[in-house]
Amino acid sequence: xxxxxxxxxxxxxxxxxxxxxxxxxxxxxxxxxxxxxxxxxxxxxxxxxxxxxxxxxxxxxxxxxxxxxxxxxxxxxxxxxxxxxxxxxxxxxxxxxxxxxxxxxxxxxxxxxxxxxxxxxxxxxxxxxxxxxx
Amino acid sequence: xxxxxxxxxxxxxxxxxxxxxxxxxxxxxxxxxxxxxxxxxxxxxxxxxxxxxxxxxxxxxxxxxxxxxxxxxxxxxxxxxxxxxxxxxxxxxxxxxxxxxxxxxxxxxxxxxxxxxxxxxxxxxxxxxxxxxx
Numbered sequence: 071x072x073x074x075x076x077x078x079x080x081x082x083x084x085x086x087x088x089x090x091x092x093x094x095x096x097x098x099x100x101x102x103x104x105x106x107x108x109x110x111x112x113x114x115x116x117x118x119x120x121x122x123x124x125x126x127x128x129x130x131x132x133x134x135x136x137x138x139x140x141x142x143x144x145x146x147x148x149x150x151x152x153x154x155x156x157x158x159x160x161x162x163x164x165x166x167x168x169x170x171x172x173x174x175x176x177x178x179x180x181x182x183x184x185x186x187x188x189x190x191x192x193x194x195x196x197x198x199x200x201x202x203x204x
Numbered sequence: 205x206x207x208x209x210x211x212x213x214x215x216x217x218x219x220x221x222x223x224x225x226x227x228x229x230x231x232x233x234x235x236x237x238x239x240x241x242x243x244x245x246x247x248x249x250x251x252x253x254x255x256x257x258x259x260x261x262x263x264x265x266x267x268x269x270x271x272x273x274x275x276x277x278x279x280x281x282x283x284x285x286x287x288x289x290x291x292x293x294x295x296x297x298x299x300x301x302x303x304x305x306x307x308x309x310x311x312x313x314x315x316x317x318x319x320x321x322x323x324x325x326x327x328x329x330x331x332x333x334x335x336x337x338x
Contacts, residue, residue, distance in 0.1 A: 086271055086276050088222030088224075088269050090234035092232050097265035098224035098232050098267045100222055100224035100234065100268060102330070129232075131230070133232045133233050133234040135222050135234035137220055137236045142236075143307070145236045173277070174333070
């Protein structure tokens with residue numbers, strides 16, 4: 071499933087996404103996250119030891135929103151579903167993602183690092199504060 | 205309830221927040237929003253006619269995350285609860301908020317405009333990508 075062409079750049083640039091997940095008690099959580107988009111799925115680096123990991127396993131539906139720092143009324147929401155949580159041997163995915171974002175790429179917790187794979191189910195694109203798609 | 209002193213500025217500046225809500229089917233939604241903080245509650249301008257309004261009424265628990273555009277590893281998550289949805293006669297709150305953000309302050313939908321009031325229940329503050337509070 072492809073994002074609206076007008077907003078595809080927001081998934082390709084190294085921007086900070088805000089990921090909404092649902093906690094086991096049914097309340098929402100919002101976390102700023104690095105992400106990677108390969109044209110089919112979103113990937114997030116995470117660990118098995120944190121709250122969001124429990125959220126993903128209890129409720130696989132998530133939503134990611136991104137706004138364009140150069141035009142803050144231009145934004146994209148991706149709704150999707152966690153379809154896999156893969157090991158990240160040696161923290162390789164973490165390191166690659168950190169480098170893409172210009173962050174600290176030392177992996178201190180490789181033993182618990184995972185890659186969370188989210189397949190989009192819908193997109194909402196906003197320009198000038200108005201929904202343009204769908 | 206006060207935010208950690210180190211991160212209070214993120215609520216005072218005219219930054220864009222990402223608001224996580226839960227839809228009636230239990231899935232999360234993430235929306236970029238203007239907000240106003242008076243030291244006690246967050247206020248959002250919204251309308252009675254949109255999806256998020258239905259979310260607020262079905263599940264009053266929400267989470268707002270904000271990252272500092274000048275230091276993107278510095279962020280604040282506010283979890284809270286919708287405690288009131290007030291009318292916004294003439295769109296006065298909308299207009300004031302739009303002006304604070306330097307946005308278009310013409311009110312086209314004053315008849316359905318509301319002010320969503322959220323009282324914080326907890327804060328999570330992050331600096332350098334690490335949780336510093338609580």
